[in-house]
Amino acid sequence: MSARRCGLVAVLGAANAGKSTLVNRLTGVKVSIVTPKAQTTRFRVRGIALQGDSQIVLVDTPGIFQPRRRLDKAMMQAAWAALLDADTIVMAFDAHRKDLDPHSEKILKTLEDLNRQAIVILNKVDLVAKPRLIPLAETFAARGAVSDVFMVSAEKGDGVDDLRHRLATAIPEGPWLFPEDEASDLSARLLAAEITREKLFLNLHEEIPYGLTVETEGWEPFRDGSVKIDQSISVARDGHRGIAIGRGGRTIAAVRRQAQRELGEMLDRKVHLFLTVKVDPRWSEDPTHLRLLGLELPGR
Ligand SMILES: Nc1nc2c(ncn2[C@@H]2O[C@H](COP(=O)(O)OP(=O)(O)OP(=O)(O)O)[C@@H](O)[C@H]2O)c(=O)[nH]1
Numbered sequence: 294m295s296a297r298r299c300g301l302v303a304v305l306g307a308a309n310a311g312k313s314t315l316v317n318r319l320t321g322v323k324v325s326i327v328t329p330k331a332q333t334t335r336f337r338v339r340g341i342a343l344q345g346d347s348q349i350v351l352v353d354t355p356g357i358f359q360p361r362r363r364l365d366k367a368m369m370q371a372a373w374a375a376l377l378d379a380d381t382i383v384m385a386f387d388a389h390r391k392d393l394d395p396h397s398e399k400i401l402k403t404l405e406d407l408n409r410q411a412i413v414i415l416n417k418v419d420l421v422a423k424p425r426l427i428p429l430a431e432t433f434a435a436r437g438a439v440s441d442v443f444m445v446s447a448e449k450g451d452g453v454d455d456l457r458h459r460l461a462t463a464i465p466e467g468p469w470l471f472p473e474d475e476a477s478d479l480s481a482r483l484l485a486a487e488i489t490r491e492k493l494f495l496n497l498h499e500e501i502p503y504g505l506t507v508e509t510e511g512w513e514p515f516r517d518g519s520v521k522i523d524q525s526i527s528v529a530r531d532g533h534r535g536i537a538i539g540r541g542g543r544t545i546a547a548v549r550r551q552a553q554r555e556l557g558e559m560l561d562r563k564v565h566l567f568l569t570v571k572v573d574p575r576w577s578e579d580p581t582h583l584r585l586l587g588l589e590l591p592g593r
């Protein structure tokens with residue numbers, strides 16, 4: 294019998310590269326929310342994948358972007374901390390792009406400075422003609438900070454099994470850190486809040502999604518097996534509240550319906566979801582709320 298392996302694999306990359314889609318694919322279940330909008334992931338989310346004797350602890354991170362608000366800075370701190378903690382580093386890159394963007398460049402520079410290497414994933418290859426991928430792969434392979442380059446479609450699943458096998462041998466020998474049947478380290482309450490936030494990101498536009506947060510405030514199981522989940526949505530400004538609710542309550546009703554359906558499937562039971570929208574511009578400065586998400590406020 295070969296020895297067991299276990300290790301942290303940080304997945305970094307520019308915003309929208311498909312990191313969360315990749316982590317979900319490798320894990321085999323949805324642990325991290327996905328939307329077409331950049332800056333969807335706000336904190337580190339662990340997804341646990343098994344491959345033979347290896348337990349691969351994938352750490353999804355907020356995409357690297359230019360931080361402005363204090364929340365942004367906390368998000369970036371979470372991403373860089375994941376890199377420092379990792380046994381193995383994966384850098385996801387949207388192969389749809391023609392060339393290296395400044396954020397991916399910054400990750401490579403940081404790796405070079407730390408004398409570390411990453412496995413680069415050219416993702417979204419379903420959208421790109423093969424000949425275009427070769428020069429891109431060569432550009433990455435020429436960098437000292439890159440150990441290998443994989444071509445993957447996280448969405449369709451192409452190349453994901455090969456990658457999982459590679460990660461299984463890249464991580465160090467050691468005992469498994471999580472029970473065999475655990476796929477994520479998120480609590481059900483936090484995952485439920487994330488699912489609702491995903492639906493809000495999908496139904497709201499411009500700056501509104503970036504200014505809101507969701508918190509699960511109540512979780513009441515009933516004798517018939519169903520569960521009542523109460524969540525509050527905090528929006529950044531007065532004007533955002535009406536938009537989040539929508540004309541005649543249509544927007545929030547759609548969000549509620551979509552989130553309730555997905556939560557029902559996820560929890561495998563009937564869910565009664567109740568949402569309230571409040572205006573709270575201070576949530577992103579509130580250390581208690583951010584700590585719930587595993588974020589620390591950086592100094593001013
Ligand atoms: N066509 C295609 N789309 C993909 C693929 N992987 C991800 N996407 C899409 O790209 C968008 C962003 O995906 P995410 O997984 O949320 O990206 P992310 O890197 O986690 O983004 P942030 O958390 O915002 O940094 C979504 O619309 C995904 O459906 C892929 O392999 N092919």
Ligand SMILES: [Mg+2]
Pocket residue numbers: 312313314325326327333334353354355356
């Ligand atoms: Mg993400």
